[in-house]
Amino acid sequence: MSGDDRSLAVDFTVCDGHGLCAELLPELVGLDEWGYPVLRAATVPAGLLPDARRAVAACPVMALRLSR
């Protein structure tokens, strides 16, 4: 794993299925039939980091997280 890689995670205890993350980061986030995010990969490639950060910031309940 390179230093730039970050891992994406959803705290499902607070996520309320707004689906905003899937709109902002469709490459990595899909939605299940109930509207909750399904991560396609846990590791964010460097090129998608800006989008990932934007999605994290946009989540209204701070359920989406980026960490090392």
Next chain:
Amino acid sequence: MNLDTTDTLTPHAPEGLRPPVSPYGARLLHGWYETGRPAGLAEHLDLYGPLPRAAADGALVTAVEQSGLTGRGGGGFPTGRKLRAVAGKRGPAVVVANGMESEPASSKDETLLFLAPHLVLDGAVLAAASVGATTVHLCLARTRVGQERQLAQAVEERRRAGRDPVPVEIHTLPHHFVSSEETSLVNWLNGGDARPQATPPRPFEKGVGRRPTLVDNVETLAHLALIARYGPDWFRETGSPETPGTTLVTLSGAVRTPGVYEVPMGSPVARALGVAGGPTGRLGAVLAGGFFGSWLPVPLNGVALGRGAGVLAALPEDACGLAETAAALAYLAGQSAGQCGPCRFGLPSVAEDFAELAWGRPGATLLERLNRRLGVLPGRGGCRHPDGAARLAASALRVFGDDVLRHVRYGPCSPAHDALVLPVPPARPPKEEEWR
């Protein structure tokens, strides 16, 4: 027996203290086989010898690591590693003994707490001393009133004897399937609901009162009490090298003498069924590990007990495994803490699909939909509740594959409407105030 001689045994020098020998190779249930009744403190110390001196010098942590003891609460995590992690944190720690036993098909913790309460309490205070904890919280299910009374007496007996390095507090919590998950216990002890919480932080990092917290199953702690007395080599004398020691198993369903038994870890499932008198007739499958476990096909072909919760339920050949699973899934769906979307909506959807499969007229798209739903449950909850339910459902589709095809083609078989073999509680979701 003499309560006044302080024995300064270290876990590595068990000279002079001879492990009790039970005719059945039982360790935790040794007293039961000796006397046939619950052991009071004096009798307990007669059976197992005095409580070893407990110190935060790392000796017990090392002994437990060497013993290979793994958690008996269902997860099978190495206990020594968890002790080491808590001991390595700054500040006084907390020990939580998990005696909640919410798994409907299990009664091993209840049995152990009834027959050998002091073995569990020994383990809890020894674990506490070894990780530098100043309190032990023993968590019990609120519904078991007699159990609380008995344990309170045992704790009082010890307090009067004045030998415990750490005080034990008893708590009675709401009794739901997920309220016994470790973060539920911690959150409840911190004044919140007994509902699972998002991790990290895990309890060993930040638990009760924000302190590093060791949560262990009561059976795990009882084994630890014996390792502290007789050492890791003795512990490894039974079981398999990868999974040493003994384990309690609740055997139910189509066996001659259902009940709680103690068997070597890694025993072949067929041999474990034999301990309960063997099957009453031809079996269709065996549920291993309880409602979070997996169906095993028969013939069992030497398959061994895993590390999961010690539960084996034998399903007779003429019972419907799909109906059993559908009922268990409806119960599990009702027990969701309702916090996480995939658990709150996914589990009821999967349970409805299964009900359609077991008792309805399954439509052409049912299996495809069910498989897709099962694929998105694991890893998508605050706790592993959805993972466990998905595992049970997937194993049923695998093991009862022929029945699935029959149900899809012809509708429910007649045993699908028989009384259930599994002890499935009513699928009633807890009310909001019942999480407190």
